[in-house]
Amino acid sequence: MQSVLITVGAAIIVLGVLIFVHELGHFLAAKAVGIAVLRFSFGLGPRTPVGFRIGETDYCLSWIPFGGFVKMAGLEDEPLEGQREEALVPRERTFDAKPLWARIVVISGGVLMNAAFAVLAYAVLAGVYGASDDRTTTVGEVREADLPMGAAPLGTLRPGDRIVRIDGDTVRNWRDVQEALLTTERTPFRIEIAGRTEPVLVDVPLSDQDGRGKLLLAVAPWHQPVIGDVLPGRPAASAGVRIGDRVLRAGSDTVRAWEQLVGIIEVNPGRPIPLLIGRGGQVVTLTVTPRAERDRARNRVVGKIGASLYIPRLRFGLVAAVGRGFGDASASAGIVLFTLKSMILGRISARDLGGPILVGQLSGEAARQGMQTFLGFMALFSMNLAVLNLLPIPVLDGGHLVFLFIEGVRRRPLTLRQRQVATQIGLLVLVGIMLLALSNDVLRLFQ
Numbered sequence: 162m163q164s165v166l167i168t169v170g171a172a173i174i175v176l177g178v179l180i181f182v183h184e185l186g187h188f189l190a191a192k193a194v195g196i197a198v199l200r201f202s203f204g205l206g207p208r209t210p211v212g213f214r215i216g217e218t219d220y221c222l223s224w225i226p227f228g229g230f231v232k233m234a235g236l237e238d239e240p241l242e243g244q245r246e247e248a249l250v251p252r253e254r255t256f257d258a259k260p261l262w263a264r265i266v267v268i269s270g271g272v273l274m275n276a277a278f279a280v281l282a283y284a285v286l287a288g289v290y291g292a293s294d295d296r297t298t299t300v301g302e303v304r305e306a307d308l309p310m311g312a313a314p315l316g317t318l319r320p321g322d323r324i325v326r327i328d329g330d331t332v333r334n335w336r337d338v339q340e341a342l343l344t345t346e347r348t349p350f351r352i353e354i355a356g357r358t359e360p361v362l363v364d365v366p367l368s369d370q371d372g373r374g375k376l377l378l379a380v381a382p383w384h385q386p387v388i389g390d391v392l393p394g395r396p397a398a399s400a401g402v403r404i405g406d407r408v409l410r411a412g413s414d415t416v417r418a419w420e421q422l423v424g425i426i427e428v429n430p431g432r433p434i435p436l437l438i439g440r441g442g443q444v445v446t447l448t449v450t451p452r453a454e455r456d457r458a459r460n461r462v463v464g465k466i467g468a469s470l471y472i473p474r475l476r477f478g479l480v481a482a483v484g485r486g487f488g489d490a491s492a493s494a495g496i497v498l499f500t501l502k503s504m505i506l507g508r509i510s511a512r513d514l515g516g517p518i519l520v521g522q523l524s525g526e527a528a529r530q531g532m533q534t535f536l537g538f539m540a541l542f543s544m545n546l547a548v549l550n551l552l553p554i555p556v557l558d559g560g561h562l563v564f565l566f567i568e569g570v571r572r573r574p575l576t577l578r579q580r581q582v583a584t585q586i587g588l589l590v591l592v593g594i595m596l597l598a599l600s601n602d603v604l605r606l607f608q
Contacts, residue, residue: 168525175524179543180229186274187231194263197254200232261569268561275547282540284486290533291474296334298324301383301420308379309372311364326353335382342376384419387471395467400449410437419470426451430464493544516598555587
């Protein structure tokens with residue numbers, strides 16, 4: 162029950178905050194160019210009795226709990242927004258009366274605000290927590306049983322092998338390794354290892370995104386078995402594990418790498434494991450009992466203790482943190498664009514699309530891992546909303562921008578009838594995507 166409450170609460174916070182941020186962008190932009198805002202709504206459809214009015218604007222909840230909207234004077238009704246509110250608004254304060262540049266600013270306001278939120282969140286993370294400085298490209302373990310078809314040559318890698326290039330590109334850290342394994346387009350692609358004359362050839366096509374995902378899970382980096390963080394209330398904290406502890410033995414096995422320790426913990430859910438710990442020049446013996454949790458990526462139950470690896474962290478001043486925020490937000494946008502491109506080209510199955518249930522699950526998982534992970538998830542999801550809202554589908558901001566672009570080229574707007582027809586088609590497309598995503602969510606629940 163506690164887990165369910167955390168998941169529901171986290172989902173409400175994520176969706177509530179990001180919907181508010183998006184609509185606030187439209188609201189502020191409209192006010193800035195002098196457009197009257199009649200309604201600021203959470204949710205779509207007719208207004209519920211919950212709300213209040215300040216000046217000319219009605220702030221309320223609407224009955225359909227997906228998204229939100231800002232109703233501006235002079236902007237024809239959108240589907241699902243309910244009846245048009247009659248208001249005595251001067252012509253010069255309506256949307257259609259404003260110059261083209263002002264309308265573009267207003268329509269872009271939501272996307273820009275979501276992007277700004279992501280930059281700010283990433284900047285806060287960099288300033289408060291710093292950023293991991295994990296420069297290893299050394300292989301710690303290859304789980305041969307998890308390798309997908311076409312990746313068997315990776316089984317020849319041994320702990321300590323250092324990856325230097327993938328498909329000709331130099332890799333500087335494990336993030337580079339993972340990105341290359343996931344996004345390299347050519348197959349088979351070459352993995353060059355320091356000290357080896359022949360590269361390892363991996364023949365997993367980009368269209369097999371499930372196989373590429375398995376690569377990330379099957380090939381683990383090498384790290385010292387040192388504790389970097391301990392989550393309160395989890396098995397490691399209950400057993401007395403501390404930050405900075407070096408794990409020397411786990412059960413009967415000598416531990417030489419963090420990834421080896423993770424493997425031991427994962428295969429022992431619910432079973433006590435004696436740990437030999439090096440702490441400040443002393444040796445301490447503890448016993449930890451991993452909690453059984455489902456690993457959705459591998460679709461199986463594994464043991465977890467709520468402790469993370471120690472990785473050196475970079476610290477940032479104010480200006481550097483903002484710069485890091487822009488960089489991380491740009492990287493997140495790149496991930497979303499790559500995913501969209503792969504889905505459009507058929508390299509990723511539409512069955513991988515996630516809906517509100519998946520968003521709720523991911524929100525809950527992020528919340529359980531702490532504020533740092535939760536805020537990072539919100540930043541990534543905010544950038545995801547920004548990019549997806551730019552899709553040229555009527556109903557979305559991208560569709561409105563297409564209308565305005567056509568108006569700029571033709572020197573006159575599309576007729577109201579043309580916009581209504583396009584909007585209805587866009588709505589059908591959007592509803593179809595939402596139903597597909599929701600059905601995928603339901604199917605995942607029974608896997």
